Amino acid sequence: MAINKNSNVYIIIYTVVMVVIVGSLLAFVATWLKLQQDANVLNEQKVSIMKAFGEADANFDDVVKIGLVTDGALTEVAKDDKAAIQKVFDLLGNRKALSEATAELPIFVLEKDGVSKYVLPIVGKGLWGDIWGYVSLQQTEDNIVITGIVMDHAGETPGLGAEIATEGVQGMFTGKALYDADNNFAVRMQKGGAQNEHQVDAITGGTKTCDGVNAMLATSIGKYESFLRGAEATAETDTEECECTECCADECCTECAEEPIVEPVNVEEE
Amino acid sequence: MKLSKNFTNPLAANNPVIVQILGICSALAVTVKLEPAFVMGLSVTFVCAFSNLFMSLLRKGVPSRIRIIVQLVVIATLVIVVDQFLRAYMYDVSKQLSVYVGLIITNCIVMGRVEAFALGNKPWDSFVDGVANGLGYAFILVLVAFFRELFGSGELFGFTILGDWYTPNALMLFPPMALIIIGCIIWVHRSINKDLQEK
Numbered sequence A: 001m002a003i004n005k006n007s008n009v010y011i012i013i014y015t016v017v018m019v020v021i022v023g024s025l026l027a028f029v030a031t032w033l034k035l036q037q038d039a040n041v042l043n044e045q046k047v048s049i050m051k052a053f054g055e056a057d058a059n060f061d062d063v064v065k066i067g068l069v070t071d072g073a074l075t076e077v078a079k080d081d082k083a084a085i086q087k088v089f090d091l092l093g094n095r096k097a098l099s100e101a102t103a104e105l106p107i108f109v110l111e112k113d114g115v116s117k118y119v120l121p122i123v124g125k126g127l128w129g130d131i132w133g134y135v136s137l138q139q140t141e142d143n144i145v146i147t148g149i150v151m152d153h154a155g156e157t158p159g160l161g162a163e164i165a166t167e168g169v170q171g172m173f174t175g176k177a178l179y180d181a182d183n184n185f186a187v188r189m190q191k192g193g194a195q196n197e198h199q200v201d202a203i204t205g206g207t208k209t210c211d212g213v214n215a216m217l218a219t220s221i222g223k224y225e226s227f228l229r230g231a232e233a234t235a236e237t238d239t240e241e242c243e244c245t246e247c248c249a250d251e252c253c254t255e256c257a258e259e260p261i262v263e264p265v266n267v268e269e270e
Numbered sequence B: 001m002k003l004s005k006n007f008t009n010p011l012a013a014n015n016p017v018i019v020q021i022l023g024i025c026s027a028l029a030v031t032v033k034l035e036p037a038f039v040m041g042l043s044v045t046f047v048c049a050f051s052n053l054f055m056s057l058l059r060k061g062v063p064s065r066i067r068i069i070v071q072l073v074v075i076a077t078l079v080i081v082v083d084q085f086l087r088a089y090m091y092d093v094s095k096q097l098s099v100y101v102g103l104i105i106t107n108c109i110v111m112g113r114v115e116a117f118a119l120g121n122k123p124w125d126s127f128v129d130g131v132a133n134g135l136g137y138a139f140i141l142v143l144v145a146f147f148r149e150l151f152g153s154g155e156l157f158g159f160t161i162l163g164d165w166y167t168p169n170a171l172m173l174f175p176p177m178a179l180i181i182i183g184c185i186i187w188v189h190r191s192i193n194k195d196l197q198e199k
Helices: A008-053 A082-093 A095-100 A161-165 A167-171 A207-222 A225-244 A262-269 B002-011 B024-029 B034-058 B064-089 B091-097 B099-106 B108-116 B123-153 B175-192
Strands: A064-070 A073-076 A105-112 A115-125 A130-139 A144-153 A188-190 A199-201
Touching (some): A008 A064, A008 A105, A008 A144, A082 A095, A188 A207, B034 B064, B034 B091, B034 B123, B064 B091, B064 B099, B064 B108, B099 B108, B123 B175
Parallel strands (some): A188 A199
Protein backbone atom coordinates (compact mmCIF):
# COMPACT_ATOMS: atom_id res chain seq x y z
CA MET A 1 0.00 0.00 0.00
CA ALA A 2 1.51 3.29 -1.06
CA ILE A 3 1.53 6.07 1.51
CA ASN A 4 -0.42 9.18 0.57
CA LYS A 5 2.22 11.84 1.18
CA ASN A 6 -0.30 14.65 0.97
CA SER A 7 -2.67 13.31 3.59
CA ASN A 8 -3.04 15.42 6.72
CA VAL A 9 -1.96 12.58 9.01
CA TYR A 10 1.28 12.05 7.07
CA ILE A 11 2.06 15.76 7.06
CA ILE A 12 1.43 16.12 10.80
CA ILE A 13 3.57 13.09 11.66
CA TYR A 14 6.29 14.30 9.28
CA THR A 15 6.43 17.77 10.83
CA VAL A 16 6.37 16.47 14.40
CA VAL A 17 9.24 14.06 13.74
CA MET A 18 11.20 16.75 11.89
CA VAL A 19 10.73 19.33 14.64
CA VAL A 20 11.76 16.85 17.36
CA ILE A 21 14.93 15.87 15.48
CA VAL A 22 15.89 19.45 14.61
CA GLY A 23 15.05 20.71 18.11
CA SER A 24 17.18 18.03 19.78
CA LEU A 25 20.07 18.70 17.42
CA LEU A 26 20.02 22.44 18.05
CA ALA A 27 19.68 21.96 21.81
CA PHE A 28 22.68 19.66 21.76
CA VAL A 29 24.81 22.08 19.71
CA ALA A 30 23.84 25.07 21.86
CA THR A 31 24.63 23.25 25.12
CA TRP A 32 27.87 21.85 23.76
CA LEU A 33 29.20 25.24 22.64
CA LYS A 34 27.84 27.36 25.48
CA LEU A 35 30.94 27.13 27.70
CA GLN A 36 33.21 28.32 24.92
CA GLN A 37 30.79 31.11 23.93
CA ASP A 38 30.55 32.32 27.54
CA ALA A 39 34.33 32.31 27.78
CA ASN A 40 34.48 34.50 24.65
CA VAL A 41 32.01 37.00 26.10
CA LEU A 42 33.95 37.13 29.38
CA ASN A 43 37.20 37.64 27.52
CA GLU A 44 35.67 40.46 25.48
CA GLN A 45 34.50 42.22 28.65
CA LYS A 46 37.99 42.00 30.11
CA VAL A 47 39.61 43.25 26.89
CA SER A 48 37.19 46.21 26.76
CA ILE A 49 38.00 47.10 30.37
CA MET A 50 41.73 46.94 29.67
CA LYS A 51 41.22 49.12 26.57
CA ALA A 52 39.39 51.67 28.70
CA PHE A 53 42.35 51.64 31.12
CA GLY A 54 44.62 52.25 28.13
CA GLU A 55 46.50 49.04 28.97
CA ALA A 56 45.33 46.84 26.11
CA ASP A 57 48.41 44.60 26.34
CA ALA A 58 48.20 43.90 30.07
CA ASN A 59 46.44 40.84 31.45
CA PHE A 60 43.23 41.71 33.27
CA ASP A 61 43.54 38.96 35.88
CA ASP A 62 47.06 40.04 36.85
CA VAL A 63 46.62 43.75 37.36
CA VAL A 64 42.98 44.69 37.90
CA LYS A 65 41.13 44.57 41.20
CA ILE A 66 37.37 44.12 41.11
CA GLY A 67 35.26 46.06 43.56
CA LEU A 68 31.66 46.78 44.42
CA VAL A 69 30.42 50.24 45.34
CA THR A 70 27.51 50.54 47.76
CA ASP A 71 26.51 53.91 49.22
CA GLY A 72 29.80 55.45 48.21
CA ALA A 73 31.91 52.76 49.86
CA LEU A 74 34.15 50.42 47.91
CA THR A 75 34.38 46.77 48.87
CA GLU A 76 37.02 44.74 47.12
CA VAL A 77 36.08 41.34 45.72
CA ALA A 78 38.65 38.72 46.69
CA LYS A 79 40.61 37.30 43.75
CA ASP A 80 39.76 33.73 44.73
CA ASP A 81 36.04 34.36 45.23
CA LYS A 82 35.05 32.95 41.85
CA ALA A 83 31.31 33.08 42.52
CA ALA A 84 31.40 36.80 43.36
CA ILE A 85 33.57 37.58 40.32
CA GLN A 86 31.21 35.61 38.11
CA LYS A 87 28.31 37.59 39.57
CA VAL A 88 30.01 40.86 38.62
CA PHE A 89 30.58 39.76 35.03
CA ASP A 90 27.07 38.34 34.77
CA LEU A 91 25.78 41.76 35.78
CA LEU A 92 27.98 43.42 33.13
CA GLY A 93 26.48 41.09 30.54
CA ASN A 94 22.93 41.91 31.61
CA ARG A 95 22.50 45.52 30.51
CA LYS A 96 18.97 45.89 31.86
CA ALA A 97 19.95 44.72 35.35
CA LEU A 98 23.08 46.87 35.21
CA SER A 99 21.12 50.00 34.33
CA GLU A 100 18.69 49.35 37.19
CA ALA A 101 21.33 48.47 39.81
CA THR A 102 21.72 50.96 42.64
CA ALA A 103 23.83 48.99 45.11
CA GLU A 104 26.85 46.71 44.68
CA LEU A 105 27.83 48.60 41.55
CA PRO A 106 30.80 46.98 39.81
CA ILE A 107 34.02 48.94 39.59
CA PHE A 108 37.50 47.99 38.40
CA VAL A 109 40.64 49.41 39.93
CA LEU A 110 44.09 49.52 38.38
CA GLU A 111 47.00 50.80 40.44
CA LYS A 112 50.06 51.70 38.48
CA ASP A 113 53.01 53.88 39.51
CA GLY A 114 51.14 54.91 42.66
CA VAL A 115 48.17 56.21 40.68
CA SER A 116 44.72 54.61 40.91
CA LYS A 117 42.47 54.47 37.88
CA TYR A 118 38.86 53.35 38.09
CA VAL A 119 36.81 51.82 35.30
CA LEU A 120 33.02 51.98 35.56
CA PRO A 121 30.57 50.22 33.27
CA ILE A 122 28.24 52.60 31.43
CA VAL A 123 24.96 51.63 29.84
CA GLY A 124 22.20 53.55 28.10
CA LYS A 125 19.94 53.85 25.08
CA GLY A 126 20.96 55.15 21.67
CA LEU A 127 18.61 55.87 18.79
CA TRP A 128 17.90 52.29 17.75
CA GLY A 129 18.93 50.21 20.70
CA ASP A 130 21.26 49.78 23.64
CA ILE A 131 24.61 51.49 23.89
CA TRP A 132 27.17 50.50 26.50
CA GLY A 133 30.83 50.63 27.36
CA TYR A 134 33.41 51.36 30.00
CA VAL A 135 34.86 54.65 31.16
CA SER A 136 38.17 55.00 32.94
CA LEU A 137 38.49 57.79 35.52
CA GLN A 138 41.38 59.19 37.48
CA GLN A 139 41.49 61.65 40.39
CA THR A 140 43.34 64.89 39.93
CA GLU A 141 43.94 67.70 42.40
CA ASP A 142 40.57 69.31 42.02
CA ASN A 143 38.53 67.14 39.69
CA ILE A 144 38.07 63.71 38.16
CA VAL A 145 39.34 63.21 34.65
CA ILE A 146 38.38 60.69 31.96
CA THR A 147 41.48 58.77 30.91
CA GLY A 148 39.80 56.51 28.41
CA ILE A 149 36.44 55.35 27.17
CA VAL A 150 35.25 52.35 25.17
CA MET A 151 31.74 52.35 23.72
CA ASP A 152 29.76 49.88 21.68
CA HIS A 153 26.22 49.72 20.36
CA ALA A 154 23.57 47.24 19.33
CA GLY A 155 22.40 48.85 16.12
CA GLU A 156 23.18 52.55 15.67
CA THR A 157 23.26 53.91 12.12
CA PRO A 158 26.53 53.00 10.39
CA GLY A 159 28.57 56.09 9.57
CA LEU A 160 26.51 58.28 11.92
CA GLY A 161 25.58 57.12 15.44
CA ALA A 162 27.71 54.00 15.08
CA GLU A 163 30.76 56.26 15.06
CA ILE A 164 30.66 56.22 18.87
CA ALA A 165 32.34 52.83 18.63
CA THR A 166 35.33 54.29 16.76
CA GLU A 167 38.60 55.35 18.33
CA GLY A 168 38.26 58.78 16.72
CA VAL A 169 35.18 59.66 18.75
CA GLN A 170 36.27 57.85 21.91
CA GLY A 171 39.67 59.55 21.85
CA MET A 172 38.02 62.98 22.16
CA PHE A 173 36.85 62.13 25.69
CA THR A 174 40.35 61.59 27.01
CA GLY A 175 41.42 64.30 29.44
CA LYS A 176 37.93 65.75 29.96
CA ALA A 177 37.21 66.74 33.58
CA LEU A 178 33.87 65.49 34.92
CA TYR A 179 32.75 68.45 37.04
CA ASP A 180 32.55 72.14 36.19
CA ALA A 181 33.27 75.05 38.53
CA ASP A 182 29.80 74.69 40.11
CA ASN A 183 30.46 71.01 40.77
CA ASN A 184 27.90 69.87 38.19
CA PHE A 185 28.50 66.93 35.87
CA ALA A 186 29.61 68.66 32.68
CA VAL A 187 30.96 66.10 30.21
CA ARG A 188 28.74 65.89 27.14
CA MET A 189 28.80 65.58 23.38
CA GLN A 190 27.81 69.06 22.26
CA LYS A 191 25.92 69.66 19.05
CA GLY A 192 27.69 72.34 17.02
CA GLY A 193 31.07 71.59 18.59
CA ALA A 194 32.59 71.67 22.06
CA GLN A 195 32.00 74.97 23.87
CA ASN A 196 34.26 74.41 26.88
CA GLU A 197 36.91 72.05 28.18
CA HIS A 198 34.33 69.58 29.51
CA GLN A 199 32.57 69.02 26.18
CA VAL A 200 33.42 67.04 23.07
CA ASP A 201 32.12 67.51 19.53
CA ALA A 202 28.88 65.68 18.78
CA ILE A 203 28.60 63.55 15.65
CA THR A 204 26.90 65.31 12.75
CA GLY A 205 23.79 63.33 11.84
CA GLY A 206 24.08 61.29 15.02
CA THR A 207 22.44 63.73 17.43
CA LYS A 208 20.05 61.22 18.99
CA THR A 209 22.86 58.76 19.63
CA CYS A 210 24.97 61.56 21.14
CA ASP A 211 22.04 62.52 23.39
CA GLY A 212 21.97 58.87 24.41
CA VAL A 213 25.70 58.97 25.19
CA ASN A 214 25.21 62.12 27.29
CA ALA A 215 22.39 60.52 29.26
CA MET A 216 24.39 57.32 29.62
CA LEU A 217 27.44 59.12 31.01
CA ALA A 218 25.44 61.31 33.38
CA THR A 219 23.31 58.46 34.72
CA SER A 220 25.93 55.74 34.90
CA ILE A 221 28.70 57.88 36.38
CA GLY A 222 26.11 59.64 38.56
CA LYS A 223 25.43 56.38 40.39
CA TYR A 224 29.07 56.36 41.53
CA GLU A 225 29.09 60.04 42.41
CA SER A 226 29.24 59.67 46.19
CA PHE A 227 32.15 57.26 45.82
CA LEU A 228 33.92 59.48 43.30
CA ARG A 229 33.44 62.59 45.45
CA GLY A 230 34.95 60.65 48.33
CA ALA A 231 37.89 59.71 46.17
CA GLU A 232 38.21 63.31 45.05
CA ALA A 233 38.27 64.49 48.67
CA THR A 234 40.96 61.93 49.47
CA ALA A 235 42.97 63.17 46.53
CA GLU A 236 42.72 66.73 47.85
CA THR A 237 43.84 65.64 51.32
CA ASP A 238 46.75 63.80 49.78
CA THR A 239 47.73 66.95 47.96
CA GLU A 240 47.65 69.02 51.15
CA GLU A 241 49.87 66.47 52.81
CA CYS A 242 52.32 66.86 50.01
CA GLU A 243 52.37 70.62 50.21
CA CYS A 244 52.83 70.56 53.97
CA THR A 245 55.77 68.20 54.14
CA GLU A 246 58.13 71.12 54.04
CA CYS A 247 56.86 72.51 57.33
CA CYS A 248 55.48 69.44 59.10
CA ALA A 249 57.66 66.41 58.99
CA ASP A 250 55.23 63.66 59.95
CA GLU A 251 51.70 64.72 59.28
CA CYS A 252 49.76 67.46 57.65
CA CYS A 253 49.18 70.58 59.73
CA THR A 254 46.67 73.08 58.48
CA GLU A 255 48.34 75.92 60.35
CA CYS A 256 51.78 75.35 58.93
CA ALA A 257 51.70 78.65 57.12
CA GLU A 258 51.35 80.54 60.41
CA GLU A 259 53.54 78.38 62.59
CA PRO A 260 56.28 76.99 60.43
CA ILE A 261 58.79 74.47 61.72
CA VAL A 262 57.37 74.54 65.26
CA GLU A 263 56.26 70.95 65.44
CA PRO A 264 59.22 69.38 63.69
CA VAL A 265 61.50 71.12 66.16
CA ASN A 266 59.46 69.72 69.05
CA VAL A 267 59.56 66.29 67.54
CA GLU A 268 63.31 66.45 67.22
CA GLU A 269 63.68 67.55 70.84
CA GLU A 270 61.63 64.63 72.08
CA MET B 1 31.82 14.35 -16.99
CA LYS B 2 28.44 15.60 -15.88
CA LEU B 3 29.65 15.88 -12.30
CA SER B 4 32.69 17.95 -13.23
CA LYS B 5 30.46 20.25 -15.28
CA ASN B 6 28.14 20.49 -12.30
CA PHE B 7 31.10 21.66 -10.30
CA THR B 8 32.75 24.10 -12.72
CA ASN B 9 29.62 25.68 -14.14
CA PRO B 10 28.62 27.70 -11.02
CA LEU B 11 32.20 28.84 -10.51
CA ALA B 12 32.37 30.81 -13.74
CA ALA B 13 29.90 30.48 -16.63
CA ASN B 14 26.81 30.33 -14.41
CA ASN B 15 28.10 32.06 -11.30
CA PRO B 16 25.25 32.72 -8.86
CA VAL B 17 26.36 36.28 -8.02
CA ILE B 18 27.54 37.74 -11.30
CA VAL B 19 25.29 35.82 -13.72
CA GLN B 20 22.18 35.04 -11.71
CA ILE B 21 22.62 38.20 -9.56
CA LEU B 22 21.71 36.37 -6.34
CA GLY B 23 23.09 37.01 -2.86
CA ILE B 24 24.00 40.61 -3.66
CA CYS B 25 22.85 41.97 -0.28
CA SER B 26 25.43 40.14 1.80
CA ALA B 27 28.03 40.62 -0.92
CA LEU B 28 27.76 44.37 -0.29
CA ALA B 29 27.70 44.10 3.48
CA VAL B 30 30.50 41.74 4.42
CA THR B 31 33.17 42.60 1.87
CA VAL B 32 34.90 45.47 3.66
CA LYS B 33 37.63 43.10 4.78
CA LEU B 34 38.86 39.77 3.46
CA GLU B 35 38.54 37.75 6.66
CA PRO B 36 34.77 38.14 7.19
CA ALA B 37 34.20 37.74 3.43
CA PHE B 38 36.19 34.52 3.47
CA VAL B 39 34.35 33.14 6.50
CA MET B 40 31.00 34.21 5.06
CA GLY B 41 31.84 32.46 1.78
CA LEU B 42 32.76 29.25 3.59
CA SER B 43 29.62 29.45 5.75
CA VAL B 44 27.37 29.81 2.70
CA THR B 45 29.23 26.95 0.99
CA PHE B 46 28.67 24.73 4.04
CA VAL B 47 24.99 25.61 4.31
CA CYS B 48 24.39 25.32 0.56
CA ALA B 49 26.18 21.96 0.29
CA PHE B 50 24.51 20.31 3.26
CA SER B 51 21.03 21.73 2.66
CA ASN B 52 21.28 20.32 -0.88
CA LEU B 53 22.48 16.99 0.49
CA PHE B 54 19.79 16.67 3.16
CA MET B 55 16.98 17.85 0.92
CA SER B 56 18.10 15.44 -1.77
CA LEU B 57 18.05 12.60 0.78
CA LEU B 58 14.60 13.67 1.95
CA ARG B 59 13.21 14.46 -1.50
CA LYS B 60 11.14 11.30 -1.87
CA GLY B 61 9.45 11.60 1.52
CA VAL B 62 8.75 15.34 1.68
CA PRO B 63 5.05 16.16 1.29
CA SER B 64 4.93 18.62 -1.60
CA ARG B 65 2.43 20.84 0.25
CA ILE B 66 4.95 21.68 2.97
CA ARG B 67 8.05 21.39 0.79
CA ILE B 68 9.15 25.01 1.22
CA ILE B 69 8.68 24.87 5.00
CA VAL B 70 10.82 21.73 5.22
CA GLN B 71 13.51 23.40 3.13
CA LEU B 72 13.46 26.43 5.40
CA VAL B 73 13.73 24.28 8.53
CA VAL B 74 16.71 22.39 7.12
CA ILE B 75 18.46 25.58 5.97
CA ALA B 76 17.69 27.45 9.19
CA THR B 77 19.03 24.57 11.29
CA LEU B 78 22.30 24.54 9.37
CA VAL B 79 22.60 28.31 9.62
CA ILE B 80 22.06 28.23 13.40
CA VAL B 81 24.70 25.51 13.73
CA VAL B 82 27.16 27.65 11.72
CA ASP B 83 26.29 30.73 13.77
CA GLN B 84 26.82 28.87 17.06
CA PHE B 85 30.18 27.54 15.87
CA LEU B 86 31.34 30.99 14.79
CA ARG B 87 30.32 32.44 18.16
CA ALA B 88 32.28 29.75 19.93
CA TYR B 89 35.43 29.55 17.83
CA MET B 90 35.61 32.73 15.70
CA TYR B 91 34.04 35.29 18.01
CA ASP B 92 35.55 38.39 16.39
CA VAL B 93 34.54 37.37 12.88
CA SER B 94 31.11 36.40 14.18
CA LYS B 95 30.72 39.94 15.57
CA GLN B 96 31.79 41.49 12.28
CA LEU B 97 29.37 39.34 10.31
CA SER B 98 26.65 40.12 12.89
CA VAL B 99 23.20 39.58 11.41
CA TYR B 100 24.47 38.45 8.02
CA VAL B 101 25.18 34.91 9.24
CA GLY B 102 21.54 34.61 10.28
CA LEU B 103 20.52 36.10 6.96
CA ILE B 104 22.14 33.20 5.06
CA ILE B 105 18.68 31.65 5.60
CA THR B 106 17.26 34.21 3.20
CA ASN B 107 20.12 33.93 0.71
CA CYS B 108 18.42 33.15 -2.58
CA ILE B 109 21.32 30.97 -3.72
CA VAL B 110 20.73 28.40 -0.96
CA MET B 111 17.00 28.09 -1.38
CA GLY B 112 17.29 28.41 -5.15
CA ARG B 113 19.66 25.45 -5.43
CA VAL B 114 17.56 23.28 -3.11
CA GLU B 115 14.39 23.99 -5.05
CA ALA B 116 15.93 23.89 -8.52
CA PHE B 117 18.46 21.09 -8.13
CA ALA B 118 18.41 19.04 -4.93
CA LEU B 119 14.73 18.06 -5.11
CA GLY B 120 15.29 16.45 -8.52
CA ASN B 121 18.78 14.97 -8.24
CA LYS B 122 20.72 12.35 -6.33
CA PRO B 123 22.45 13.24 -3.03
CA TRP B 124 26.04 13.26 -4.25
CA ASP B 125 25.25 15.38 -7.35
CA SER B 126 23.28 17.76 -5.15
CA PHE B 127 26.11 18.01 -2.65
CA VAL B 128 28.60 18.87 -5.40
CA ASP B 129 26.17 21.41 -6.84
CA GLY B 130 25.83 23.02 -3.40
CA VAL B 131 29.59 23.17 -2.86
CA ALA B 132 30.13 24.64 -6.33
CA ASN B 133 27.47 27.31 -5.95
CA GLY B 134 28.73 28.21 -2.49
CA LEU B 135 32.28 28.48 -3.79
CA GLY B 136 31.08 30.55 -6.77
CA TYR B 137 29.53 32.96 -4.28
CA ALA B 138 32.60 32.84 -2.02
CA PHE B 139 34.92 33.54 -4.94
CA ILE B 140 33.11 36.76 -5.87
CA LEU B 141 32.94 37.83 -2.20
CA VAL B 142 36.66 37.33 -1.72
CA LEU B 143 37.44 39.10 -5.00
CA VAL B 144 35.36 42.13 -4.03
CA ALA B 145 36.81 42.13 -0.50
CA PHE B 146 40.33 41.94 -1.95
CA PHE B 147 39.89 45.23 -3.81
CA ARG B 148 37.97 46.90 -0.98
CA GLU B 149 40.45 46.01 1.76
CA LEU B 150 43.51 46.68 -0.38
CA PHE B 151 42.45 50.12 -1.54
CA GLY B 152 40.19 50.99 1.42
CA SER B 153 42.62 50.10 4.19
CA GLY B 154 45.90 49.34 2.39
CA GLU B 155 45.83 45.88 3.96
CA LEU B 156 45.07 42.25 3.11
CA PHE B 157 43.81 39.93 5.86
CA GLY B 158 44.79 42.70 8.29
CA PHE B 159 48.44 42.82 7.17
CA THR B 160 49.70 46.11 5.77
CA ILE B 161 50.44 45.77 2.07
CA LEU B 162 50.49 49.32 0.81
CA GLY B 163 52.90 51.32 2.96
CA ASP B 164 52.63 54.76 4.51
CA TRP B 165 52.82 56.38 1.08
CA TYR B 166 49.30 55.17 0.32
CA THR B 167 46.36 57.19 1.60
CA PRO B 168 43.50 54.72 2.18
CA ASN B 169 40.49 55.54 0.05
CA ALA B 170 37.59 55.58 2.53
CA LEU B 171 35.12 55.50 -0.35
CA MET B 172 36.06 51.83 -0.87
CA LEU B 173 34.69 51.02 2.58
CA PHE B 174 31.16 52.13 1.72
CA PRO B 175 28.67 49.55 0.33
CA PRO B 176 28.10 51.35 -3.01
CA MET B 177 31.71 50.62 -3.97
CA ALA B 178 31.02 46.90 -3.58
CA LEU B 179 28.22 47.30 -6.09
CA ILE B 180 30.51 49.15 -8.48
CA ILE B 181 33.22 46.48 -8.12
CA ILE B 182 30.67 43.73 -8.76
CA GLY B 183 29.54 45.71 -11.80
CA CYS B 184 33.12 45.79 -13.06
CA ILE B 185 33.50 42.03 -12.49
CA ILE B 186 30.27 41.41 -14.44
CA TRP B 187 31.60 43.64 -17.23
CA VAL B 188 34.86 41.69 -17.48
CA HIS B 189 33.02 38.36 -17.20
CA ARG B 190 30.58 39.19 -19.98
CA SER B 191 33.23 40.51 -22.29
CA ILE B 192 34.94 37.10 -21.96
CA ASN B 193 31.70 35.05 -22.13
CA LYS B 194 30.08 36.75 -25.10
CA ASP B 195 27.08 34.39 -25.12
CA LEU B 196 25.93 36.06 -21.86
CA GLN B 197 25.64 39.47 -23.50
CA GLU B 198 22.09 40.63 -24.07
CA LYS B 199 21.38 41.60 -27.64
